[in-house]
Amino acid sequence: MTRAARATTHVHGRLATALAALLCLAMLLPSTRAHAAGEVIGPGAKLVIRGGQCTANFVFTDARGARFIGMAAHCAGATSDTDTDGCRQPSLPLGTEVRIENASEPGRLAYSSWITMQRIGERDGNACRYNDFALVRIHPADHGRVDPTMPVFGGPIGLAPYSHAGKEVYSYGNSDLRPGGSLDAKRGRSAGTSNDNWAITVSTFTPGIPGDSGSGYLDHRGRAVGVLSSLAIHPRTGSNTLVNLAKALGYVERHTSLRVRLRNGWEPFAP
Numbered sequence: 001m002t003r004a005a006r007a008t009t010h011v012h013g014r015l016a017t018a019l020a021a022l023l024c025l026a027m028l029l030p031s032t033r034a035h036a037a038g039e040v041i042g043p044g045a046k047l048v049i050r051g052g053q054c055t056a057n058f059v060f061t062d063a064r065g066a067r068f069i070g071m072a073a074h075c076a077g078a079t080s081d082t083d084t085d086g087c088r089q090p091s092l093p094l095g096t097e098v099r100i101e102n103a104s105e106p107g108r109l110a111y112s113s114w115i116t117m118q119r120i121g122e123r124d125g126n127a128c129r130y131n132d133f134a135l136v137r138i139h140p141a142d143h144g145r146v147d148p149t150m151p152v153f154g155g156p157i158g159l160a161p162y163s164h165a166g167k168e169v170y171s172y173g174n175s176d177l178r179p180g181g182s183l184d185a186k187r188g189r190s191a192g193t194s195n196d197n198w199a200i201t202v203s204t205f206t207p208g209i210p211g212d213s214g215s216g217y218l219d220h221r222g223r224a225v226g227v228l229s230s231l232a233i234h235p236r237t238g239s240n241t242l243v244n245l246a247k248a249l250g251y252v253e254r255h256t257s258l259r260v261r262l263r264n265g266w267e268p269f270a271p
Helices: 003-028 033-037 113-120 125-130 140-145 245-255
Strands: 046-049 052-055 059-061 067-071 097-100 107-112 134-137 168-172 185-194 199-205 216-218 224-232 239-244
Touching: 046 067, 067 107, 097 107, 107 113, 113 245, 125 199, 125 239, 168 199, 168 224, 199 224, 224 245, 239 245
Parallel strands: none
Antiparallel strands: 046 052, 046 097, 059 067, 067 134, 107 134, 168 185, 168 216, 185 199, 199 239, 216 224, 224 239
């Protein structure tokens, strides 16, 4: 073999090695192609259950590799009653199908705070009124579509134990009632945590509306802090009430066999 041929073979070998390394790296890194095309399952995805539409909050996993998307428990309510007292209102059963935007298969209701509170006979009025959280198990066929990143803002970066009054909050709703996607991203401020740390009152532009229920909120540090539960009349008209996510997850762990953890976003928090 000539020196030129040996050099060419050496270069081709180095290129092949580099391409193989890049392919391995691409398999390990999260796919950004689906994220850019808006074809992912994650915060802000639309959830449809028995004809009603809500918005997903954050992504969670367990030790066995199952994937879950968060939802408000009242989205699985069995009646049209707007009362959100989870200790009294009936819920659709666990296992009920939930249609997840961009998923090829329906998810299944895996946890409902309403069902759990009624099962154990919860008597804490604050929990009954504000513990409004559910988990939907994502079908394994769709695990490759899951992206835990909050659209527009990035994150989440961990979990916040409570919300500081006066600090910024960020959210992404996806209501069918809102004209145009430009208003889906919301910014505002927190009025702080109340009702034994269960409830957080926030004011954003624009406020959360029906269909945004269940959407996730980030605090000023990009931490997951709350889940949209209801439109508030008092103390601030047009504000929203969130369930404290850390408190809701603690309830899951204390009263069920589920052990889930929040998945951080693949992109940094950049409000």
